[in-house]
Amino acid sequence: MKAIKNDITNFQFATPRAVQDVTGVDKSAMERLLLLADFSVTLNGVMNVATGASHDVFKTVPSTSVARTTTIAFTEVGGSTVHTLANEVLYTDYPITRGQDGALTWAVPGVLSDGTVPSWTSA
Template identity: 65%
Template structure:
């Protein structure tokens, strides 16, 4: 994998009363999304073997991120596995994923 980005947003609901001069909000449900980007590799246990069934199955996949000894595990569904061949010959892929099981993303 070359790079990735992820987000752990929370929905909000505006609940501002008519007696307020600024917006009041409540935090609602948590979410998780991830965008993976890499170079095509069809060797055993590598990216293509893991992602090639994204277009044809509804399999949840565990995404485990580890940063400085902290881990963020999420069950995700990946919504696409897009391959791109540049005119210079590189074969790269992207795979966006979203939270699948309703578990709040929590670092441990």
């Protein structure tokens, strides 16, 4: 396990559920069933040459099919409860951008890999 939180500048994640329309002809509004859960994430960060942590984690994305445990955790403001969302994720790309100022940044997308429903835990 390698912590890369120092290299991440921002991220977005989603925990959508698929739906199936099951509206009968006798209805005037939509009826739907909830189906499978999913998870996706995009981590955005900077190439930190001092530690190389994020590059070590993502440099094998193009050449391997390895699920990586990805954990999102936060503590409520003024509280002590830590909320955690951990998933097994397949990262699908490792694009690196060089800005005009010479900065190297990356935006790595990932998707749920193992069929486990994304669930928050609190401690």
